Amino acid sequence: xxxxxxxxxxxxxxxxxxxxxxxxxxxxxxxxxxxxxxxxxxxxxxxxxxxxxxxxxxxxxxxxxxxxxxxxxxxxxxxxxxxxxxxxxxxxxxxxxxxxxxxxxxxxxxxxxxxxxxxxxxxxxxxxxxxxxxxxxxxxxxxxxxxxxxxxxxxxxxxxxxxxxxxxxxxxxxxxxxxxxxxxxxxxxxxxxxxxxxxxxxxxxxxxxxxxxxxxxxxxxxxxxxxxxxxxxxxxxxxxxxxxxxxxxxxxxxxxxxxxxxxxxxxx
Amino acid sequence: xxxxxxxxxxxxxxxxxxxxxxxxxxxxxxxxxxxxxxxxxxxxxxxxxxxxxxxxxxxxxxxxxxxxxxxxxxxxxxxxxxxxxxxxxxxxxxxxxxxxxxxxxxxxxxxxxxxxxxxxxxxxxxxxxxxxxxxxxxxxxxxxxxxxxxxxxxxxxxxxxxxxxxxxxxxxxxxxxxxxxxxxxxxxxxxxxxxxxxxxxxxxxxxxxxxxxxxxxxxxxxxxxxxxxxxxxxxxxxxxxxxxxxxxxxxxxxxxxxxxxxxxxxxxxxxxxxxxxxxxxxxxxxxxxxxxxxxxxxxxxxxxxxxxxxxxxxxxxxxxxxxxxxxxxxxxxxxxxxxxxxxxxxxxxxxxxxxxxxxxxxxxxxxxx
Numbered sequence: 001x002x003x004x005x006x007x008x009x010x011x012x013x014x015x016x017x018x019x020x021x022x023x024x025x026x027x028x029x030x031x032x033x034x035x036x037x038x039x040x041x042x043x044x045x046x047x048x049x050x051x052x053x054x055x056x057x058x059x060x061x062x063x064x065x066x067x068x069x070x071x072x073x074x075x076x077x078x079x080x081x082x083x084x085x086x087x088x089x090x091x092x093x094x095x096x097x098x099x100x101x102x103x104x105x106x107x108x109x110x111x112x113x114x115x116x117x118x119x120x121x122x123x124x125x126x127x128x129x130x131x132x133x134x135x136x137x138x139x140x141x142x143x144x145x146x147x148x149x150x151x152x153x154x155x156x157x158x159x160x161x162x163x164x165x166x167x168x169x170x171x172x173x174x175x176x177x178x179x180x181x182x183x184x185x186x187x188x189x190x191x192x193x194x195x196x197x198x199x200x201x202x203x204x205x206x207x208x209x210x211x212x213x214x215x216x217x218x219x220x221x222x223x224x225x226x227x228x229x230x231x232x233x234x235x236x237x238x239x240x241x242x243x244x245x246x247x248x249x250x251x252x253x254x255x256x257x258x259x260x261x262x263x264x265x266x267x268x
Numbered sequence: 269x270x271x272x273x274x275x276x277x278x279x280x281x282x283x284x285x286x287x288x289x290x291x292x293x294x295x296x297x298x299x300x301x302x303x304x305x306x307x308x309x310x311x312x313x314x315x316x317x318x319x320x321x322x323x324x325x326x327x328x329x330x331x332x333x334x335x336x337x338x339x340x341x342x343x344x345x346x347x348x349x350x351x352x353x354x355x356x357x358x359x360x361x362x363x364x365x366x367x368x369x370x371x372x373x374x375x376x377x378x379x380x381x382x383x384x385x386x387x388x389x390x391x392x393x394x395x396x397x398x399x400x401x402x403x404x405x406x407x408x409x410x411x412x413x414x415x416x417x418x419x420x421x422x423x424x425x426x427x428x429x430x431x432x433x434x435x436x437x438x439x440x441x442x443x444x445x446x447x448x449x450x451x452x453x454x455x456x457x458x459x460x461x462x463x464x465x466x467x468x469x470x471x472x473x474x475x476x477x478x479x480x481x482x483x484x485x486x487x488x489x490x491x492x493x494x495x496x497x498x499x500x501x502x503x504x505x506x507x508x509x510x511x512x513x514x515x516x517x518x519x520x521x522x523x524x525x526x527x528x529x530x531x532x533x534x535x536x537x538x539x540x541x542x543x544x545x546x547x548x549x550x551x552x553x554x555x556x557x558x559x560x561x562x563x564x565x566x567x568x569x570x571x572x573x574x575x576x577x578x579x580x581x582x583x584x585x586x587x588x589x590x591x592x593x594x595x596x597x598x599x600x601x602x603x604x605x606x607x608x609x610x611x612x613x614x615x616x617x618x619x620x621x622x623x624x625x626x627x628x629x630x631x632x633x634x635x636x637x
Contacts, residue, residue: 009367010378013360017381017511020396023406027399040409083278091275099283106290108623110572112595113616114293116300116609119600121293140289143282172271172278201389203575204592208600218391222579225395232399243392250387254380257387258519 028052028236035232048233055237061213062220063241065131066200069216070245073135074195077142081191082184084143085150086176090162100151107144111204122209129211137209138199146191153187154180189256197246197257217242294616297609301326306604319606326610332489339611340435342589344496348431349506349590350570356510357566358559361517368518369525379522383515390512394579397508398424401580423504424581424588432497440484447476501587505580512576513569517562524558525551564626571618591615 027035028051030044056063088100111118118137119128127133157180165175203218210219221242225235250257303319330339364382368375385393400406401423408419433441450473457465528551536546574592581588583597591611599608 006367006370006372009363010372013364013367014378014381017385017515019406020400020511023400024396038409038412040404040406041413080282084282087275087279091272093272093276096279099279102291103283103286106286108568108619108627109290109294110592110612110615110619112572112574112592113297113612114289115297115595115612116599116605117293117296118289140285143286147282172274197387201391203389203391203578204596207578208596218389218575221395222391222575225398225579226582235395236399239392239395243388246387246389247384250384251380258383 024236024239027232028055028240030233032231032233051233051237052240055234055241058224058234059217059220059238059241062215062217065214066216066218066242066245069131069134069138070196070200073138073142073199074192076135076139077146077195078188078191080139080143081146081150082181082188083176084147085152085154085187086180088147088151089154089157090159090175090180091172100147103147104144106141107148111141115204115208118205119208128209129214131210131214133209134205134214134216137205138195138202142195142198146195149191149194150184150187153184153190157183186256189253190259193249193253193256197249200246297612300606301609301613303606305606305609306599306602307606309603322606326607327614330607330610330614336607337494338586338589339591339594340494341496341499341586342591342594344435345499345502345588346571346590348498349502349509349573350567352502352506353509353513353570354563354566356506357513357517358562360510360514361562362521362555364514364518365521365525368522379518382518385512386515388512390573390576391579393508393512394576397504397511398580401504401507424501424585426500427587428500429497429587430500432495435494435496436488436490437485438489439487440480443476443480443484447473447480450476499587501581501585505577505588508580509570509573509576513566517566520558520562521555524555528554560626564622567622568619571615571622 023041026041026043029047029049030051031048032051034044088096122128122133122137127136161179162175165179170178200216201218202216203222206216206219207222210216217238221235221238224238300319302321302323304322304325305317305319330336364378368378372378402408403420403422403425407423408421410419412418450469454466454469454473457463457469532550532554533546536550541549572592573590574596577588577590577593583593583601592615595608595611595615598604598611
């Protein structure tokens with residue numbers, strides 16, 4: 001009896017989580033004229049692939065923007081995070097813990113509270129409306145979380161390793177290059193997944209700081225779906241395109257994804 | 269020694285960036301919020317606008333001014349959204365975790381399914397649910413699949429409100445809520461035998477409650493009544509937000525449940541506790557710290573929620589407005605930068621009120637360890 005209720009509940013929950021996906025896919029595959037009230041849930045026959053074609057053509061520039069943005073900002077912030085974490089974990093100086101705490105505060109601020117000065121600043125340095133401006137912003141506001149992840153990871157590496165390398169005559173960068181970096185792969189994976197997902201999915205900075213030609217896909221999708229009298233096959237196909245990269249990361253690197261999620265759970 | 273200098277120099281650019289982009293910008297934003305930037309349309313978009321200091325005028329207008337009634341609605345929306353979103357995500361997440369903890373077949377599959385919305389952006393989630401919640405859309409048609417008549421609830425476009433109250437009574441309700449919370453704190457302090465905490469919480473609770481019940485009712489923010497309530501258009505937004513975030517709470521709770529030592533549960537069973545009693549008196553209290561951190565994270569997300577509502581209802585729809593949306597609308601559509609900056613500061617204070625006590629307690633715990 002208990003088992004019956006358990007599976008009934010799990011089945012119901014699965015429906016709650018998966019039915020939206022089912023509807024998205026079938027709407028994207030439906031001829032626009034056939035998207036009507038009484039057949040919303042019916043599987044399309046024949047399948048209509050044209051929406052993906054149109055959506056892909058419409059979204060390709062934005063999709064490319066998102067790829068460039070997410071990849072370059074992720075790589076830059078992983079590099080910065082590794083160096084910062086290395087300094088804070090292995091070369092602490094007087095007051096470095098206080099500085100780290102002050103840095104972490106940047107993770108928790110709602111970005112609305114810096115949005116207007118940021119907008120002015122990006123405009124003033126001539127990066128408003130460019131992808132570079134957005135990359136800069138994501139790298140800067142990513143500093144606290146990537147530093148945190150790398151610092152925690154490097155704290156686990158025994159100090160004796162660093163000490164031994166130092167006695168062998170290695171300097172700051174030598175130790176980083178030959179001792180720390182070869183051990184860093186798991187931290188890089190977590191940071192890369194976390195930053196890539198966050199930056200790909202980000203919206204507030206993107207909508208405030210870009211022009212149409214530099215928009216990432218989230219902004220383009222929100223504007224397409226928000227228009228009046230939309231044909232729903234297109235936003236649905238667009239939603240699938242926008243969701244695919246992060247979903248693939250989740251499916252193939254799920255274990256690390258979860259670890260990053262829990263590491264970042266202090267951030268939210 | 270040279271290496272130490274190198275280390276500091278490596279960290280320096282990040283420190284400078286954070287100093288400018290976080291602290292510098294917060295300071296600048298605070299200054300802007302105390303000026304009249306945007307009052308004079310000719311100045312609003314000027315390259316070097318002339319700003320005049322106006323003190324707390326922007327803040328006063330937001331809470332009691334005639335023009336910013338929409339801000340008050342957005343604050344009320346935010347309160348209800350936060351409450352129901354947290355309750356929904358925590359409740360569903362706990363139920364899912366409890367179900368998975370009993371080791372059903374295909375646990376890995378269920379976990380994957382419950383967690384995948386976390387990988388999506390709020391914009392994608394919002395777009396999907398906007399379609400599901402169209403008046404003629406998926407959810408309303410769902411019952412017809414079982415031969416039932418369709419729903420006719422207009423979801424996102426309804427203007428209906430429940431739990432309506434007068435904004436004028438806000439000081440009264442705030443004092444009441446804070447007073448009762450402090451009373452609870454006092455009760456807990458009494459049980460833990462902490463006399464000093466008991467005295468102070470009882471004292472401040474008493475002051476607040478006495479004020480609320482005597483003068484509180486007659487303190488008015490506005491010269492006229494202004495009614496706000498829980499806008500039912502938010503139900504759909506809450507549904508979408510819970511869909512996206514309950515997998516996260518499930519993951520947290522599941523880790524917590526798996527972390528409870530078997531001996532503890534065995535001992536309770538030996539003592540003759542029923543399954544319900546084990547949950548009530550053993551498991552749930554052990555999960556309390558997880559609930560607290562989940563509440564902080566969810567509350568933090570709720571207070572800044574912007575993209576989900578942007579994608580579901582758009583910028584211009586007052587019944588689903590929240591301060592983050594109104595801030596964007598004022599500053600970047602209406603060029604009223606000073607008032608937008610004031611909302612930014614208010615959001616910062618709200619988030620700080622949630623996060624700083626939590627961080628402080630975490631830090632204390634770590635020091636004790």
